[in-house]
Amino acid sequence: MVSICRPLSVCTxxxxxxxxxxxxxxxxxTGAVSGAAAGASTGAVLTAGSAFAASCGxxxxxxxxxxxxxxxxxxxxxxxxxxxxxxxxxRLKDISLVVKNEDSREYDLLSSDDFNAYFGGFVAAVKMxxxxxxxxxxxxxSDPDRVKNRSIQEEAKHIFRARILNPKWIQxxxxxxxxxxxxxxxxxxxxxxxxxxxxxIEDWMYDGLAEKYxxxxxxxxxxxxxxxxxxxxxxxxxxxxxSRGMWDAAPETKERLEHLFLDIEGDIEDVNL
Numbered sequence: 001m002v003s004i005c006r007p008l009s010v011c012t013x014x015x016x017x018x019x020x021x022x023x024x025x026x027x028x029x030t031g032a033v034s035g036a037a038a039g040a041s042t043g044a045v046l047t048a049g050s051a052f053a054a055s056c057g058x059x060x061x062x063x064x065x066x067x068x069x070x071x072x073x074x075x076x077x078x079x080x081x082x083x084x085x086x087x088x089x090x091r092l093k094d095i096s097l098v099v100k101n102e103d104s105r106e107y108d109l110l111s112s113d114d115f116n117a118y119f120g121g122f123v124a125a126v127k128m129x130x131x132x133x134x135x136x137x138x139x140x141x142s143d144p145d146r147v148k149n150r151s152i153q154e155e156a157k158h159i160f161r162a163r164i165l166n167p168k169w170i171q172x173x174x175x176x177x178x179x180x181x182x183x184x185x186x187x188x189x190x191x192x193x194x195x196x197x198x199x200x201i202e203d204w205m206y207d208g209l210a211e212k213y214x215x216x217x218x219x220x221x222x223x224x225x226x227x228x229x230x231x232x233x234x235x236x237x238x239x240x241x242x243s244r245g246m247w248d249a250a251p252e253t254k255e256r257l258e259h260l261f262l263d264i265e266g267d268i269e270d271v272n273l
Contacts, residue, residue: 092129098122101139108159109138109152110190120197123152136198156191156200164191165208174222181227184213188234195246206247210238214260228268235261 100119102108109115119136126134138155140148150158163169164187173180188209195201213219213234223231239257241247249257 088125089129092126095126095130096132096134098126098134098136099139100137101141103141105140105142108163109155110159110164110187110194113186113190113193116190116193116197119152120194124197133199152194152198153200156194156205157202160205160208165212170212170219174219177226181223181230184223185227185230185233188213188237192237192241192246195241196244201241201246203248206238206241206249207253209234210249210253210257214238215256220260224264224267228264232261232264232268235264 098119100109100115109119123134123136136152137149138152140150170184173183176183191201191205191209214231220231223234235257238247238249239254239261242249242254242257
């Protein structure tokens with residue numbers, strides 16, 4: 001069960017100062033990565049602009065100090081990392097659900113590494129502390145009349161089908177030359193990072209990235225022309241996913257990526273001579 005605050009209670013953290021609220025005496029088990037609207041119905045909130053969350057463990061809120069985000073600074077109250085770490089682990093172990101709400105489809109979980117830094121990182125922190133992967137959901141409030149909630153696994157699949165592997169989106173980036181190539185490369189990085197923290201990228205997604213971004217002849221030639229470093233990073237990141245056991249790629253796929261990486265590395269070295 002997930003314990004939550006009463007409907008009118010708000011537990012949130014803004015500008016390093018936790019807002020007091022009245023909560024049930026039972027510890028909460030919800031970690032929400034969102035704004036005040038979602039915070040009104042959850043027991044713990046980690047906002048994008050905050051370095052700690054407010055956790056309702058008693059009748060009042062107390063700060064959840066994240067050592068990886070909050071160093072020992074005057075603004076943090078001078079609490080040492082060692083003491084904070086003990087508190088963090090105890091509270092993180094009680095969290096079984098993590099939520100992040102978005103009110104726009106102009107960006108998504110894989111648009112920037114920031115999303116993985118605080119959302120995926122929070123999922124990883126809970127798993128590290130409790131030994132169990134928490135349930136994690138992404139809320140889509142882009143249409144107020146049709147609010148949707150998807151698990152981060154479902155959201156990743158949705159993004160891959162709708163955007164990342166969509167030929168129209170790829171062609172749109174190709175019109176921007178060097179910058180577009182860099183954005184494609186960062187898309188592969190973002191997918192890799194999410195898989196590392198939360199395990200949301202399946203083999204067919206990596207297969208799609210390899211086919212669309214590396215093996216497609218037109219794409220490969222275009223990348224070599226406008227930004228060979230982007231192609232180098234794409235192939236290197238895909239090979240890293242294989243080496244880390246994140247992608248169970250076919251042997252021939254791995255071999256093709258290795259040949260491509262050596263080929264583009266040679267081209268870059270020739271240019272730099």
